[in-house]
Amino acid sequence: MNRARIIAETAARISRELDAAAIMVSGELSFEGIETGGIPVYYISMRPKSIIDHLVSTGKDGKNPLKELGDQINREAASNSDHLQQAAAIEYVLGKLEKGIIVGVVETRSSSSIIVHNIDENPLIKAMKECQERIRSEVMSAIMKISFDIVLTGREGKKIGAAFIIGDSEEVLKRSHQLILNPYAGHDEIYRNILDKRNWESIKEFSQLDGVFVVDENGIIQAAGRYLDVDAKNVDIEKGLGGRHVSAAAISRDTVAIAVTVSESGGILRVYKDAKEIICMECLKPAVRYI
Ligand SMILES: Nc1ncnc2c1ncn2[C@@H]1O[C@H](COP(=O)(O)OP(=O)(O)OP(=O)(O)O)[C@@H](O)[C@H]1O
Known part of the structure; x- marks a missing residue:
């Protein structure tokens, strides 16, 4: 049996024995003819090459080749597990996976990992659930879906970014001002409801405006093109991030x-709560179901 087949058979066997909710594959490993016992197989998009190259090159000091190799394997394993966690979180947001075990097979240039991941322990999903104490879960999911879409499709061939400030909208409005006329002012709630997919195209259109969206905890957009008048001092966020992220935090x-x-720039989705970054994830394309 060839190597690929052994890996696929093993992943399928583990999935059957653990009664997994899904098998998720990053790479080209074929599951054709493999008995998964009815467990669906999803193909998730591979990580951008830039991230993998960065990972492989980080920490090369050339002093101890064996240690270097061990470090590289550890880095790759951590990155593969992180990649699976992010892909599982995206499927959770899209409503395709809710709970249970996911068996992941993540292939990179030099390794293949089989990862057993418990969705209930997924730190990104836990962080999303934490937000539900303040805003409705459907609102959080809708904003994340729109955000993925903004990154993956852009607008007229251009990359765009956006920021949504959700909940406590009265206070947020007090601490901000319009950069341009508010395009949502005076419109009926049905046209401002973020839960209604028919409104998503206009949201994407307005995300090209400077400023942020202000959304209440029920998903009704109060304003777009809003500038946050905040004191950015003492905001401890990742270096290199600009005004949008600092003011959001x-x-x-x-x-x-x-x-x-x-x-x-990077197509990364971040969520800030109480000035802390509680989610940082790549906006990967949704997984494609194979069987
Ligand atoms: N205080 C603020 N309130 C609202 N929007 C802001 C604020 N500061 C910046 N922005 C918005 O963020 C956009 C991008 O600014 P900047 O490049 O500095 O941010 P960034 O955090 O690096 O974001 P990106 O990674 O998307 O470029 C600006 O065009 C503006 O629309």
């Missing part, structure tokens, strides 16, 4: 709002 410190940002 700061408003989550000054109010009980949750801030969701997607960066124009």
Whole structure:
């Protein structure tokens, strides 16, 4: 039996024995003719090459080749597990996977990992659930779906970013001002409801405006093109992030709002709560179901 077949058979056997909810594969491993016992197989998108290259090159000091190799394997294993966690979190947001065990097979240039992942312990999903103490879960899911879409499709061939400040909207409005006329002012709630998919195209259109969206805890958009008047001092966020992220983190410190940002440059979705970054994930394409 060839190597690929052994890996696929093993992943399928583990899945059957653990009664997994799904098998998720990053790579080209074929499950054709493999008995999964009815467990669906999903193909998730591979990580961008830039991230893998960065991972492989990090920490190369050339002093101890064996240690270096061990470190590299550890880094790859951590990255593969992280990749699976992110892909599982995306499927959770999309409503395809809710709970249980996922068996992941993540292939990189030099290794294949079989990862047994418990969705209930997924730190990204736990963080999303934490937000439900303040805003409705459907609102959080809708904003995350729109954010993935903004990153994956952009607008007229251009990459775009966005920020949504959700909940405590009265306080958020007090601490911000319009950069341009508010496009949502005076419109009926049905056109401002983020839970209604028919409104998503216009949200994507308005995400090209400077400023942020202010959304209440029930998902009704109060404003777009809003500038946050916050004191960005003492906001401890990842170096290199600009005004959008700093102001989003700061408003989550000054109010009980949750801030969701997607960066124009890196396509990374971040969630800030109480000035802390509680979610940081790549916006990967949704998985494709094979069987
Ligand atoms: N205080 C603020 N309130 C609202 N929007 C802001 C604020 N500061 C910046 N922005 C918005 O963020 C956009 C991007 O700014 P900047 O590049 O500095 O942020 P960033 O955090 O690096 O985001 P990205 O990674 O998407 O570029 C600006 O065009 C503006 O629309």
